[in-house]
Amino acid sequence: MTSTPSAATPTSLGRLVARSIEVADPGPLLDLLPEDAPTAWLRRGEGIVGWGVAASVRTSGPERFDAAVDWWHQVSASAVVRDELAVPGSGLICLGSFAFADDPGDSVLIVPKVVVGRRGDRTWVTVIGDDEVSPPPDLVAQPEPRAPGEVVFADGSVGGTAWEAVVAQAVQRINAGELEKVVLARDLIASTEAPLDVRWPLRRLGSEYEMCWTFHVDGLFGATPELLVRRERGLVTSRVLAGTIRRTGDDERDLALAATLARSSKDLEEHEYAVRSVADSLAPHCTSMNVPESPFVLHLPNVMHLATDVAGVVPDTDSSTVLELAAALHPSAAVGGTPTDVAVAMISEIEGMDRGRYAGPVGWMDASGDGEFGIALRSAEYGPGPNGTGRVRLFAGCGIVAESDPESELAEAQAKFVPVRDALAGR
Structure with a gap:
């Protein structure tokens, strides 16, 4: 071959x-x-x-x-x-x-x-x-998978205070007109008492976050709320998420926060960039498209997102596989920024870490080219640690626009660590 x-x-x-x-x-x-x-x-x-x-x-x-x-x-x-x-x-x-x-x-x-x-x-x-x-x-x-034992968390490549400074630098450069949006991520390192049996967090993610796509491929696992692209018998769909607010656990309060999110000019601006990037990337492959004018609020156990489902029809003359469509969409504004090339260059310059496969496409494909690929969010990579322990690297990112507040963005990133962090808990 x-x-x-x-x-x-x-x-x-x-x-x-x-x-x-x-x-x-x-x-x-x-x-x-x-x-x-x-x-x-x-x-x-x-x-x-x-x-x-x-x-x-x-x-x-x-x-x-x-x-x-x-x-x-x-x-x-x-x-x-x-x-x-x-x-x-x-x-x-x-x-x-x-x-x-x-x-x-x-x-x-x-x-x-x-x-x-x-x-x-x-x-x-x-x-x-x-x-x-x-x-x-x-x-x-x-049988029940092996528990990870005691789990100790520590900052990854960039600590919280330093990451706030990175966000502030990005906001300054956005306001100077270099770009409209950039997505900045940070990592968290979990040391586990025993090598991780990935089936342990997978079962918990699948149960607690059933509205998300629970995944594991070659050491990368998570529960992503964002479907990058599905191709099924000529129909293409994509779920775009951008704009986030943390849940409080109080249903009445969360409904009020959802309404606030739906009216937030900062979050609506961030969401518009993401939807536009997806629609523009899919358009060359589709004979018709449906792009809703307004997003809906997606409620997850830990956060709420502004969400839009984009759909299109792929003609028989277009033989693109779902993976080729995923490649055309990657990186969308939801994980890169706007303009994409400028944002990705800024990520490489100031973010301070190697993302690996975090925020990249993850999913499956069949022999005809149909399938589903999501964006590897709410995710982590794992491997052996020293002296028979395990090491898990968790990831979280936030969309930064002109109105972003570094302290609020750090709190949002902390909320996005919660799914994997909680899934590692237990003995």
Whole structure:
């Protein structure tokens, strides 16, 4: 299999064979995951989980999306697929996670050995291998994952006070006319008593944030509220979030705050930039589009967001895969800024950390190019720590515009750490 060595490093593989069969409902999908390379993409109990690695490719640099698409075209073109359901998520699929920045741009696509999916009242299992595949495994709930033990949090690359100064610098440069908006992020380091069993936070995120897309791909996990793009049988949709306010836990007070958010000129301005960037990026691929004039308020357990669902129709003459559409959208104003090139350059200059795959596209794609990619928000990367401990790096970002207040932005970032931070709790 040919590829550009600097851009893509594939596993060696022959022809893949994928077989999907309908099965009885096995219960919560996240409960099925073993420790063997678990992957997940779920919302409200529907979606896909997988384990094992039948094939994978690692890509990097500015061409990371193109290299991944080329590899997937080669894999899917040669594959044998037996799919008795023919529903989104059945058949041959891959899951992927892509870096925010071009340099170094480390990204990955993974084809699991086993995939279990649910859509509506239908559940299926797909077994993928390099020959005539084995019978599907027994689908039984796994034991409770190993708890992370004591968790100690510390500032990451930039402390809170220093980050407020970075925000103030960005506001100054916005008011000087350099740009309209920039999204600045910070990280938080969690040291866990034991190496992290990612299934522990995944189960909690899936339960507490069921309106979000709970995901895990190659060490990156989270529960994102933002769908970057879905492509399904010619229809393209994208959920845009920008403009945030923290919830108090008092329903009456939160309703008043939601009304305030819906009228906030600062947040409406930030949201307009994000919607415009998505609509402009999708327009070349669509024959018609629906862009609502006003956002709605999305209520999540920890925060509320201004949200807009953009939809479009992709003609048969446009063969763009969902990953190519995600690449066209990335980075949107919701995670980069406006103008995008100026904002991304400023992020590299003043943010003070490597985002890795935080705020990059994460999701899945099938052999026809349909699928879903979200933005890797409310997320974290994990790996081994010293002396048999674990290390988890949490991320949170805020849209900075001319009226932004550094102290308020820091409080918003702290609120966005809450989903993953709470999911790590417990012994």
